[in-house]
Amino acid sequence: MRQFTAIINPTAGGKAGAADFIPLARLLREAGAEVEVSYSRSLDHAAGLAREAAAQERTVLAVGGDGMAGSVGGAVAGTDAVCGFVPAGRGNDFARALGLPAETDQLAELLLRGEPRAVDAVRLTSEAHPGTAVLGSVYAGVDAVANRYANESRLLRGSASYYAGALRAVLGWRPAAYRLTVDGTVHERRGYTVVVANSGYYGFGRQIAPGAKVDDGQLEVVVINHAPKRLFFAVMNDLKDGSHVERPEVEVFSGAEIRIEADRPLPYGADGEVTATLPVTARVMPGALRVLA
Known part of the structure; x- marks a missing residue:
């Protein structure tokens, strides 16, 4: 029977993260599993806790x-550790890209008896x-600004906070000149954003890269080029089903190593957190993470 170390962000989902884990932990323990719980003070602290648990050969x-998923999973990527995710x-x-079940009993069954599956991670290289290592996507431009506004929101939650943040970000946006190097080939573009995706989803369930797969050893690069702001909002609406990639203003590349540069110090984010400013290089780590999914 597996031995788990659960690393909890006590403020996730509006302070619901810890409460959401209680019924799942009960099911795991009733099945005979050992469950330790550690509360993180920050994402860096969570990464350290994950490495400690992995060193003890516990399932993280x-x-x-x-x-939290990116911090914990990124910390143990490239090791033999087994990682599970509890979306809270x-x-x-x-978690959506992995197809994790929403029902507590089904998630418990997966964590108890599921076989580890190898998925890719993304190695970031920048000054910061x-x-x-991160898991989902790296995004540079207006969406990084929008995500920051969404994370700062106190009145709105979920997709509503993202839409409000996106509206605020787009209204104040001026086009950026990007220089993308995809597996050695340079592409110069002017527009709103560049997204390097391992997972197809970002921004609370938006299908930014519908062709992305977490286990194909490749990264999808989605570029939203310059267009009138009213058209950009139409593109945002298309993110619900991924149909934006059919628009002429949107380009898609794929590669194993992508460098993003811009004509000004644009913010970039990764796994739901705005973290630094360009330039940044993203490199796929094929099969680097063993997950229960």
Whole structure:
């Protein structure tokens, strides 16, 4: 029977993360599993807790949203550790990409008896992140600004906070000149954003990269080029089903190593957190993470 260390973000999902884990922990323990619980003080602290649990050959559970999933999963990527995810945040986009069950009893069964599956991770290299691993996507431009506004929202939750944040970000946006290097080939574009996706979802269930797969050893690069702001809002609406990729203003590339540069110090984010400013290089880590999914 597995031995779990659950790392919990006590503020995820509006302070519901810890409460959401209680019935799941009960089912795991009733089945005979050992469950330890550790509360993180920050994402960096969560990463340290994950490495400690992995060193003890325990199954590491990330309880929270995409920031917690990326921090915990990224910390043990490239090791033999087994990782599980308990979606208890606002976005839960990586859990969505993995197809995790929403029902507590089904998730408990998966964690208890599921076989580990190898999925890809993404290694970031920048001045702020000299070798940080993340799981879902890296996004540079207006969506990083929108995500920051969404995370700061106190009145709105979930997709409503993202839409409000996006409206605020787009209205104040001026086009950026991007220089993308995809597996050595340079592409220069002017527009709103560049997204390097391992997972197809971001921004609370938006299908930014419908062709992305977490286990194909490739990254999808989605570029939203310059267009009138009214058209950009139509593109945002298309994110519900991924149909935006059919628009002429949207380009899609794929590759294993992508460098993003811009004509000004644009913010970039990863796994639901705005973290630094460009430039940044994202490199796929094929099969680097063993997950119960």
